Amino acid sequence: MNTSFSSETKNELARIVIGDKCCQAAELSALLRFNGRLELTRNKRKTLCITTDNAGTARKAFKLFKSLSEFPLTVIMETKKRFNTNRFYMVRAQLDIENAAVLKKLGLIDQEKGLVFGVAPEMVKSRCCKRAYLRGAFLARGSVSRPGGSYHLEITCPSYELAESVQKLSDGLGINFRIIERKSRAVLYLKDSEQIADCMRIMGANYALLEFENIRAFKSMKNQVNRQVNCETANLEKTLNASIRQVEVIQQLIDKIAVQGIPEQLRELALLRLDYPDATLRELGEMMNPSLSKSGVAYRMRKIEKLGERL
Ligand SMILES: [Zn+2]
Known part of the structure; x- marks a missing residue:
């Protein structure tokens, strides 16, 4: 898997600014479900924390928290180095005492204050929000290989339930993910180049898509030429x-x-x-x-x- 094409795609997705609050909430909801956790700090205050190794994803989470400022949040972004090489970014949002409204608004708990394990249906009612949710999931746990070798796009899900939920959501967008279980995680994946291109288009990765399509077209042309050359070579060899x-x-x-x-x-x-x-x-x-x-x-x-x- 080529990480640089993944990060190129993520950096582009991270720059997309969506004005609609509904989509912002959906994207942040996905970032939290895939890469977030609820922490209890030393002074017994609750903190929503998103951890990522992608700077763009961290900036996006920071911006989304800020933009949804109807919530009384204090947002902090910090960088941590692990093993001296990998940089990790943490975006923390400190919740007010009355935090149920925020968690409900972000689709993390339901009306009865029970935890939501899949995608909260009210977060992704419209198509625009479904796209935003998928983008958030990819930003959090997605990767895509550069189309030089084999085609592969995947999103690692923390639970099978969430994977099935995102699969259903994506089906509604015409993207048909398959699920494979790997190390007690469920992985959504696409192998078909056409579907990967569609997925990138739907998430809004237009520049990455352009590169993807260029390489794909070049590859198919090269295959055609190769087939022809192979055929001619075979005839020549026979002679x-x-x-x-x-x-x-x-x-x-x-x-x-x-x-x-x-x-x-x-x-x-x-x-x-x-x-x-x-x-x-x-x-x-x-x-x-x-x-x-x-x-x-x-x-x-x-x-x-x-x-x-x-x-
Ligand atoms: Zn929306």
Whole structure:
């Protein structure tokens, strides 16, 4: 998996600014369901925390929290280095004492204050919000391979329930994810290049899509040319293999019975073959005097080979 194409795509998705509050809430809901958790701080205050290794995703989460400012939130963004190499970004939003409204608004708990495990249906009523949710899920846990090798797009889900929920949502957008279970996680994935292109279009990754389509078109053209070249090469090889065999037979004949020993009606063709080992049968026929059709040449060539076998 090429991470740089994934991060290119994510960086682009992170820059998309959606004005509608409904979509903002849907996207943030996805970021929280896929990459977030509810923490209890030392002073017993609740904090929504999103952790990601992608700077763009962190900035997006920060902006969404800020934009949905009807919530009384204090948003902090911090960077942590793990193992000195990987950078992690944490976006924390401190909740007010009365936090049920926020959690409900973000589709994390339902009316009865029970936890929502899938996608809260009221978050994704309209198509615009479904797209936003899918984008959030990809920003949180998605990856896509550069279309040079095999085609693959996936979103790792923390639970099977959530995977099925997102699968259903995506079906409504014409994207048909499949689910595979991997290390107790459910992974939504696409293998079909057409579907991957559609998915990128729906999420709004237009520049990444352009690159994807360019490489895809180039790849299909290259395949076409390759097929043609392979076909021509195969024909050429067939001609050459036959010719090598014929030259061997003719040389053995000359060794054993000398040129004069080769029957007269075969002699001209035998000598022409020695002189032009890479000529096709048609070309040999044209060089003969009088000229001979391809089938006529083939017939005489078979006779030469039979003569070689007999000796
Ligand atoms: Zn919307």
